[in-house]
Amino acid sequence: xxxxxxxxxxxxxxxxxxxxxxxxxxxxxxxxxxxxxxxxxxxxxxxxxxxxxxxxxxxxxxxxxxxxxxxxxxxxxxxxxxxxxxxxxxxxxxxxxxxxxxxxxxxxxxxxxxxxxxxxxxxxxxxxxxxxxxxxxxxxxxxxxxxxxxxxxxxxxxxxxxxxxxxxxxxxxxxxxxxxxxxxxxxxxxxxxxxxxxxxxx
Numbered sequence: 001x002x003x004x005x006x007x008x009x010x011x012x013x014x015x016x017x018x019x020x021x022x023x024x025x026x027x028x029x030x031x032x033x034x035x036x037x038x039x040x041x042x043x044x045x046x047x048x049x050x051x052x053x054x055x056x057x058x059x060x061x062x063x064x065x066x067x068x069x070x071x072x073x074x075x076x077x078x079x080x081x082x083x084x085x086x087x088x089x090x091x092x093x094x095x096x097x098x099x100x101x102x103x104x105x106x107x108x109x110x111x112x113x114x115x116x117x118x119x120x121x122x123x124x125x126x127x128x129x130x131x132x133x134x135x136x137x138x139x140x141x142x143x144x145x146x147x148x149x150x151x152x153x154x155x156x157x158x159x160x161x162x163x164x165x166x167x168x169x170x171x172x173x174x175x176x177x178x179x180x181x182x183x184x185x186x187x188x189x190x191x192x193x194x195x196x197x198x199x200x201x202x
């Protein structure tokens with residue numbers, strides 16, 4: 001039995017147990033560096049929000065709360081379908097795993113499509129940072145900085161979703177992919193209130 005397990009493992013590992021342990025560690029290291037990356041972005045956002053509170057409040061009100069809320073619901077449902085895919089894979093239910101995984105990918109595509117629509121609205125309104133930024137919409141200086149952070153933070157999140165979809169397209173049944181997708185959801189749970197809800201209560 002030990003010899004069989006050793007034969008199935010990649011040549012750099014002594015057995016399957018060591019291979020699984022290494023893969024698990026690698027995934028946690030990857031998630032840790034991702035958390036530090038987004039943690040840095042959240043820190044930058046928090047510092048500038050304190051420095052330009054009025055401008056950030058005003059700029060936040062120009063975001064589409066309906067689209068942001070809809071995308072939040074879509075991502076939360078996709079987290080459920082990803083968990084169901086992982087569960088089905090662990091039970092050896094290949095068809096169910098594939099169906100849940102396909103559902104996750106469709107939900108992710110819907111999220112990205114809505115994000116493209118929202119970006120289109122922002123470009124149409126002249127809110128893309130740069131020479132054409134429509135500063136006349138705002139009473140307070142600093143709105144362009146808010147939208148710079150908005151596009152960077154949501155754009156990096158969207159890029160992670162694209163990577164996640166690509167991974168799911170090639171890997172149908174791995175629990176570690178489930179962990180990655182839940183991380184993507186977690187990032188959005190922080191982005192949504194920071195960007196969309198910040199200016200609604202004032």
